[in-house]
Amino acid sequence: MLAVAWLASAGLTPVARAADISAGADSYDAHCADCHSLANPMRNKKGPGLFGVIGRTAGTVPGYAKYSDALKTANLRWTPDKLDAYITNSKATVPGTTMKFRGIRDAKERADLLEFLSTQK
Template sequence: MRIGTSVVVILGAASLLAACGKSGGASSTASADQPSAPAEPASAPAALTDAQKKALLAELPAAYQTADLDSGQAKFALCKSCHTAVKDGGDMTGPNLHGVFGRKAGSKEGFAYSDALKASGITWDADKLNQWLTNPKGLVPGTKMTFVGLQDPKDRTDLIAYLKTITSDPKS
């Protein structure tokens, strides 16, 4: 069974190379020993205009308003192995990140978070995301997220700004 063996090898390699693992917990339909099913495809959102991106970034502190969105998109590749970010997209190993800004940690309906994240009292904003992306286990001891952190402050700034543009509904 070459195909079955190949799938196991690919899944095993993906698990080892994934930048993040069980972010806050496995989805309610997957066990910790089984990979979660791929998220159901959601229709791709229309590309944001420069004005819409600028309006979304204006909601963030000044440092994020001049971030390099292309660099942020490249850094998001680390997150995509575990997270989707499109509106109405499914969860993967980690929850869908659409609407993360302003959301209470551990509160996305239908995702099984760790008790530690649910009890953290965090509401996601640029500052908390920066702390989380620096060291998730340092911010929330007991989280199931296995991502070790993104150490470069500019990389985090770029990533957070990019996340704002892909996880928020555009302003008119």
């Protein structure tokens, strides 16, 4: 730890700290859980269920009737990169999406959150 801190302070390591799944779970609870369930079998709330979202094609959760045309026709797969962009700035990533989310600025927090989501499958 100390060595890492020293290297970081010396500007020698651009490497991000390893993603932290439990911090990611906290972040999910704080930012996403009101609108999204991780239940399996899938359950939809204000937003579609997110169980197994990583790798899935956007706009395809069964029984979720409120998808925007934008998301249904986006023809994209939720890779970690795409999802990272979407939770940074949803409307810039999928113009016309109806997800109202102000975005998470902190890249480390997003990385933790994505790491956590990748365990939910």
